[in-house]
Amino acid sequence: MAQRVRKAVFPVAGLGTRFLPATKATAKEMLTIVDRPLIQYAVEECLAAGIEEFVFVTGRNKGAIEDHFDHAYELEATLVQRGKKAELKQTEDATIKPGNAIFTRQQKPLGLGHAVWCARHWIGDEPFAVLLPDELMIGSPTCTAQLVATHEKTAGSVVAVVEVPREQTKSYGIAAIRAEKDGLAEITGLVEKPDPAEAPSTLALIGRYVLLPEVFDHLDKHEAGAGGEIQLTDALAKMIGGKPFHAMRYAGGRYDCGNRLGFLEANLAVALGRADTAGETRALLDRLLKG
Numbered sequence: 021m022a023q024r025v026r027k028a029v030f031p032v033a034g035l036g037t038r039f040l041p042a043t044k045a046t047a048k049e050m051l052t053i054v055d056r057p058l059i060q061y062a063v064e065e066c067l068a069a070g071i072e073e074f075v076f077v078t079g080r081n082k083g084a085i086e087d088h089f090d091h092a093y094e095l096e097a098t099l100v101q102r103g104k105k106a107e108l109k110q111t112e113d114a115t116i117k118p119g120n121a122i123f124t125r126q127q128k129p130l131g132l133g134h135a136v137w138c139a140r141h142w143i144g145d146e147p148f149a150v151l152l153p154d155e156l157m158i159g160s161p162t163c164t165a166q167l168v169a170t171h172e173k174t175a176g177s178v179v180a181v182v183e184v185p186r187e188q189t190k191s192y193g194i195a196a197i198r199a200e201k202d203g204l205a206e207i208t209g210l211v212e213k214p215d216p217a218e219a220p221s222t223l224a225l226i227g228r229y230v231l232l233p234e235v236f237d238h239l240d241k242h243e244a245g246a247g248g249e250i251q252l253t254d255a256l257a258k259m260i261g262g263k264p265f266h267a268m269r270y271a272g273g274r275y276d277c278g279n280r281l282g283f284l285e286a287n288l289a290v291a292l293g294r295a296d297t298a299g300e301t302r303a304l305l306d307r308l309l310k311g
């Protein structure tokens with residue numbers, strides 16, 4: 021029987037070099053999509069999946085993330101005084117329940133696998149979700165909720181994948197699969213950032229995972245892989261052939277907000293998808309396109 025997924029890890033210690041200079045002194049995860057920072061979307065995605073405990077693996081320049089989920093005492097007192105109820109609710113909704121978030125630092129950016137390993141003591145011996153918040157997923161049920169539902173059926177690890185153009189395999193972890201049924205397939209191989217000519221498929225891992233705690237046994241070894249970094253994909257590859265391990269095709273909206281165009285597209289897509297901003301955004305785009 022599957023154990024319930026109660027905890028999520030947000031590895032947010034990366035340097036964000038694809039988005040400089042914005043990320044020089046600001047966390048990439050605090051960049052806003054319409055009116056909320058990326059990290060808040062990731063937290064809300066988890067809450068919608070029944071996950072309420074969070075481990076943030078942060079680094080220098082990331083203090084604003086911790087502040088964002090705390091009470092903003094002066095701001096809230098002022099909003100109460102001024103009777104601004106809607107604004108007060110918006111700030112309160114961005115607060116995590118007391119005691120439900122841990123912030124730990126990855127002192128050196130040694131790679132995503134190392135960042136996840138930094139969360140090991142807070143996860144312990146239970147399955148957990150990993151979300152890369154610079155990948156924004158818009159869908160209902162959420163991508164993480166779909167992974168959790170799959171884990172409940174398989175009691176194993178499961179990662180979200182999408183098809184990418186072959187020339188892009190160099191930017192992703194790529195999965196080889198077999199016996200696909202209804203968008204779910206067994207994983208037979210995993211390789212980080214393969215050359216297009218060598219990639220075993222064009223199914224890319226997109227930054228959403230539900231993992232069994234065994235992954236820490238492999239991350240413990242601190243083996244560096246592609247780019248000299250300790251790669252999560254390499255540790256996952258070592259889990260193949262053990263407990264159930266599946267790739268789940270994700271069909272909802274997905275925006276890579278770690279680069280400028282993906283971020284712009286996400287802003288437009290979310291603004292066009294929201295009842296309170298769709299009309300004005302359409303009019304704005306019409307105006308701009310007419311020049």
Ligand code: UTP
Pocket residue numbers: 031032033034035036037038039048077126128129130131132134135152153154278
């Ligand atoms: P990225 O590959 O997007 O790296 O990391 P990055 O440093 O954030 O951004 P670029 O590529 O330099 O522009 C994927 C995820 O892994 C985290 C990042 O914060 C991001 O969520 N990460 C990466 C860490 O937490 N620590 C690391 O050492 C590396």
